[in-house]
Every structure is written in structure tokens, then in C-alpha cells.
Amino acid sequence: MENFNFYSPTEFVFGKGRAAEAGHFVKKYGGSKVLIHYGGGSAVRSGLIDTVKKSLDDAGVAFCELGGVKPNPRDTLVYKGIDMCREEGVDFILAVGGGSVIDSSKAIAIGVPYEGDFWDFYSGKRIEKALPVATVLTIAAAGSEGSGDSVITKEDGMLKRGAGSDHLRPKFSIMDPSLTQTLPAYQTACGATDIMAHVFERYFTNTTEVEITDRLCEAVLITMIKETPRVIAAPDNYQARANIMWAGTVAHTNLCGVGREQDWNSHGIEHELSGLYDVAHGAGLAVIMPAWMEFVHDHNVMRFCQMATRVFGCQMNYEDPEATALEGIRRFRTFLRSIGMPINFEELGAKEEDIPTLVEKFGVGEGTTGGFMKLTAADIAAIYKIAAHASL
Numbered sequence: 001m002e003n004f005n006f007y008s009p010t011e012f013v014f015g016k017g018r019a020a021e022a023g024h025f026v027k028k029y030g031g032s033k034v035l036i037h038y039g040g041g042s043a044v045r046s047g048l049i050d051t052v053k054k055s056l057d058d059a060g061v062a063f064c065e066l067g068g069v070k071p072n073p074r075d076t077l078v079y080k081g082i083d084m085c086r087e088e089g090v091d092f093i094l095a096v097g098g099g100s101v102i103d104s105s106k107a108i109a110i111g112v113p114y115e116g117d118f119w120d121f122y123s124g125k126r127i128e129k130a131l132p133v134a135t136v137l138t139i140a141a142a143g144s145e146g147s148g149d150s151v152i153t154k155e156d157g158m159l160k161r162g163a164g165s166d167h168l169r170p171k172f173s174i175m176d177p178s179l180t181q182t183l184p185a186y187q188t189a190c191g192a193t194d195i196m197a198h199v200f201e202r203y204f205t206n207t208t209e210v211e212i213t214d215r216l217c218e219a220v221l222i223t224m225i226k227e228t229p230r231v232i233a234a235p236d237n238y239q240a241r242a243n244i245m246w247a248g249t250v251a252h253t254n255l256c257g258v259g260r261e262q263d264w265n266s267h268g269i270e271h272e273l274s275g276l277y278d279v280a281h282g283a284g285l286a287v288i289m290p291a292w293m294e295f296v297h298d299h300n301v302m303r304f305c306q307m308a309t310r311v312f313g314c315q316m317n318y319e320d321p322e323a324t325a326l327e328g329i330r331r332f333r334t335f336l337r338s339i340g341m342p343i344n345f346e347e348l349g350a351k352e353e354d355i356p357t358l359v360e361k362f363g364v365g366e367g368t369t370g371g372f373m374k375l376t377a378a379d380i381a382a383i384y385k386i387a388a389h390a391s392l
């Protein structure tokens with residue numbers, strides 16, 4: 001195990017009906033004028049925005065609001081949010097929605113106290129300060145409710161890039177699993193896929209002697225394999241929703257990743273797909289992650305055997321470990337298909353002829369990328385190619 005710091009200062013406020021406490025928590029963390037930021041309308045239709053507004057009124061906290069965040073959130077709305085916060089004297093941002101709304105809120109939070117273009121931070125500039133951000137989460141997926149990350153798409157060129165800092169970790173996140181019961185099955189499955197991917201990005205490591213984090217990762221994965229089909233079959237299953245929602249947070253606070261080198265190539269490779277085609281991040285991962293696994297499995301066959309046996313219940317074949325590794329990957333892809341995810345380019349809406357563009361946008365140039373197995377531009381092209389043609 002390597003040395004590490006673990007910093008996860010967010011107060012998680014979990015359970016049914018907790019959104020009514022938003023005002024109390026905003027006050028607790030020093031907000032006096034709040035921007036309520038939300039998406040395309042699901043939070044309005046469900047009555048959640050009204051609940052949050054009433055809670056702020058009851059706590060005597062002033063607010064303004066900005067809706068309209070799209071999935072794969074855009075820089076254009078971020079600029080609008082920054083202007084609004086400056087005009088209205090906003091000192092606290094409350095994201096009511098999923099990863100896209102939270103990430104847009106984080107981008108506004110960095111942009112308000114910065115004189116330059118907020119996009120500088122998505123081009124590598126170090127984040128020194130931000131307005132405080134908090135969340136009322138409506139989908140278990142990105143883990144942004146507990147992470148210091150934000151991913152924004154620049155509309156001009158559809159360039160999807162991330163920024164990260166502990167300044168972006170939410171002050172509090174209200175997590176009511178019943179709010180996720182209105183999700184379409186497809187979005188639920190996209191979220192589940194993203195949660196599993198956040199674990200796999202950490203699970204595949206070259207660091208040895210990380211039993212505790214291995215076992216935490218496996219617990220999250222096994223939970224997702226058990227609970228996801230239950231909520232697809234019965235969307236109002238509160239207990240299964242609750243397990244998935246907490247799994248999503250545990251998967252991405254980095255609790256599962258400390259003390260070890262991590263990979264993150266699948267995310268980078270996927271972000272080019274959701275950037276170019278504006279598809280859901282989780283759906284893109286369903287296509288990319290098993291393809292990445294197939295491409296890299298012989299870098300450490302025994303680690304893939306560990307996944308296959310401990311997570312997917314495969315029998316270890318000691319005479320042919322590679323067969324066990326590949327069976328584990330096959331079961332992962334089969335699981336993704338069973339919850340309604342696409343598994344190849346055609347099902348996702350991507351085109352094989354765009355592979356050179358995707359690789360170019362990824363921008364690895366002559367270098368390499370990734371923590372588990374270093375990949376060149378040719379390797380990334382090969383992974384897109386596997387993903388393009390994948391089948392069961």
C-alpha cells in the first residue's frame with residue numbers, strides 16, 4: 001500500500017424526506033444568498049424545487065434560480081450562471097439534480113471569484129478558490145456529490161474536459177433514495193454502470209498489498225450486481241435504491257482508491273464519445289470498459305481472475321487462467337446488456353469511421369496515458385475498434 005491522504009469533508013444527509021432540511025444546512029455552512037441550479041425539468045416536475053425553496057424560505061435564506069443544465073453540461077450555461085451570481089451577490093450554490101447539475105454548479109463556483117475565463121481550470125490551471133457548493137442528489141451515478149471533480153463540455157467543438165480540487169468538494173449532500181424512483185430505467189442503468197466503472201478504474205492497479213481497498217471495491221461491485229436488476233424490475237424499491245445511492249458515493253469519494261495507483265483510461269476514452277455524440281456517460285462506459293478490459297487483461301491476468309472469481313462468481317481455471325479472466329469480462333458485458341446498456345458502437349450511436357477523430361481529440365500524441373497499463377494512441381484506437389464490434 002502507498003502513502004495517502006483521505007479528505008472527504010462532505011456532510012452526507014441520507015434518507016427519505018431530507019430535502020426539506022436544505023435551508024437548515026445552507027445556513028449551517030454559511031450561505032446567505034443561494035443560487036438554486038437545476039436541470040431540464042425533472043426536479044421541477046417532481047416538486048423537489050418547491051420543497052427546496054420552501055425550506056430556504058423557512059430558514060430565512062434568500063435565493064435566485066437557474067435551470068436548464070443539459071446532460072454533459074455546457075460551458076455556455078456556466079457563463080450565464082457566473083454572471084447571475086455576480087449580479088445577485090450569490091455566496092452559496094445549491095445543485096439540485098444529478099452529476100451534470102452538480103458539475104455545472106462547481107464550474108460556476110470556480111468562475112465567480114476568478115477574473116479570467118473559468119475554462120482555464122478545465123485546461124489545467126490550478127484551482128485556488130471557489131464559492132461553497134452543496135447538492136440535493138436525484139440520481140445515483142457520477143458520485144459528484146462526494147467528489148472534488150467537475151466535467152464540462154465546451155460547446156464550441158464539443159470538447160469534454162475535467163477539473164478537480166478539494167475546493168470543489170460539496171459542503172453537504174442531501175441524498176434521498178426515493179427521489180431516484182422517477183428515473184427512466186435507462187438512466188438508472190447508466191448510473192449503475194458509471195458507479196461500477198468508478199470502482200474498476202481503481203481496482204485495476206499495479207500496487208500490491210491493497211487487500212482492504214480490493215475488498216471494499218468488490219463489496220460495491222457485488223452490491224451493484226445484486227441491486228441494479230431489482231430497481232430495473234421495480235423502480236419504487238426504496239431499499240434497493242438506497243443501497244445503490246450509497247454505493248455510488250462510496251465508489252467515488254476515493255475511499256475505494258486510496259493507497260494505490262489508479263487507471264482512469266476508460267473514463268478518458270469514454271469522455272470523447274459522450275463529447276462527440278452527446279450520449280450518456282454511463283452508456284459510453286458500458287461500451288468502452290469491457291473493451292478496455294479485453295485489451296489490457298494480459299498485463300496482469302491474475303488480477304482479472306480475481307475480479308472474475310470474487311465478483312462474477314467464475315470458477316478458477318488454474319491450467320488456463322486467461323480463460324477465467326476472459327470469462328469474467330464476458331460476464332460483466334452480459335450483465336451490462338441485461339440491464340439494458342449498449343455494448344457496441346452501433347447500439348450507442350457511434351461510428352467506427354470516427355475513431356481517428358476520437359483518438360485525435362483524446363490528445364495523447366506521441367506519449368502514453370493511464371496508470372494500470374500505459375496506452376499509446378494506437379492502443380486507444382485498438383480499444384475503440386474492439387468496442388465498435390463487441391458482441392456477447
Ligand code: NZQ
Pocket residue numbers: 039040041042043069070071072073097098099100101103138139140141142143144147148149150151179180181182183184187190191194252267281282
Ligand atoms: O435534466 P433533468 O430533467 O433533471 O433530467 C436528468 C437527465 O436527463 C435525468 N434525471 C436526473 N434525476 C432524475 C432524472 N429524471 C427523472 N428523475 C430523476 N430523479 O437524468 C438525466 C441524466 O442526468 P445527469 O445529471 O446527466 O446524470 P449523471 O449523474 O450520470 O451525470 C453525468 C455527468 O457527470 C459526469 C459525466 O461525464 C456526465 O457529464 N461525471 C462527473 C464526475 C464527477 N464530477 O466526479 C465523475 C464521472 O465519472 C462523470 O464523468
Ligand code: ZN
Pocket residue numbers: 142194197198267281
Ligand atoms: Zn464516471
